[in-house]
Amino acid sequence: MSKQAFIILMGGPLTPTDRLATQLAGARVIAADGGMRHASALGLKPELWVGDFDSTPDALIAEWPDVRREPYPAAKSETDGEIAVATALERGAKRLILAGALGGERSDHAFMHLLYAAKLAEDGIEMLLTSGEEEAYPLLPGSSVIALPKGSLFSILGLDTLTGLSIEGARYPLRDFHLPFGSSRTVSNVAEGTVRFTLSSGRALILARPHDFSGA
Template sequence: MGKRCLIFGAGDFEGLYGPVREDDFLIAADGGYRYAVEQGLFPHLVLGDFDSLGSVPQHPHVVQVPVEKDDTDMMLAVKLALERGYRHMVLYGGLGGARIDHTLANLQTLLYAARRGAAAYLVGRGAVITAVSGGTLSFPSGFAGYLSVFAMGPDAEGVTLRGLKYELHNGSLSAGFPLGVSNEFTGRAAEISVAQGDLLVTWSLENPVIF
């Protein structure tokens, strides 16, 4: 799989999904620093404007940025991870919280990573969410429950869903109609691919970790 980066944001946090590996690189984005520390973790890097945390933490590697900026703290963390060569990221604290706009921004952040050849997974609220951009997402056999697929931006073309209850072969999904909601795993190996365009895919945390 290659090296992995874990990013902690300031949204709702309900615990870790799978173990932290020895070679994981940990970034805390603003208030996510508190979550990491509560889990007994010491981030390698802390960044943000620290409006959520309320103060700049005492840490040897802090990147402080202005409150008025173009990027969210989570986006800055993803950009930094990409610059350091990470192509697998797990984002915690990116859903819920007091501001729905940050949740929506984090969904766009997933797409930003996918369009640059990286796989970023947003974890929380009982679900995993990731983006697929002109590529393929595979699941091993044994997965259960619901899975939903949404087009992002222009309509997604050449969409294929295999191994699911409702299959699709070289079809289209529109960003203006939720046709891909509430599909289901069948226990077989499954695959989602898109030839042109971008997809958001979400499934239950009750399934095994694939990243």
């Protein structure tokens, strides 16, 4: 993987899998506050650890004495994750993997990560959000391809009305489809392998469950 790829370790749940290890291989790493707890299980050593450290126990700090920490005040205008992303962009990131960005107790944080990823994708940054069990990808006008295991579940959630939506390589393909905002029409599809998406206008999120074959 290119050195322009960065992993941001975030505080949500993260399950190590072979697929996740492949996705993370070769990328540089920045930890955001309590997301550092994932580093050992993933065999990663961040080059920087940022945040207000309000969710970082002393034992975790003691475990990583040689990782540079950059503290921020608790009263700030950005989340620790956004600070970590901004730091990665300053260091030349062109691809970001937000590991631990989905699920957990703070649904506000998880939803904000999804919206922020869509905004970053509009700025030309390649994005992947993952919990190990679930993955999210922004879907913008144009074409994109995602390699998913045959029989695994995925859904498309529109952030506004979608036009010209086509899906190939899925059990329920679509061609030049108009998806109204708020429609559930594209929830619970099944990948037949690599899935190709084409979109004329609108913004959406692809949520994939690469280890979930309940729809197979």
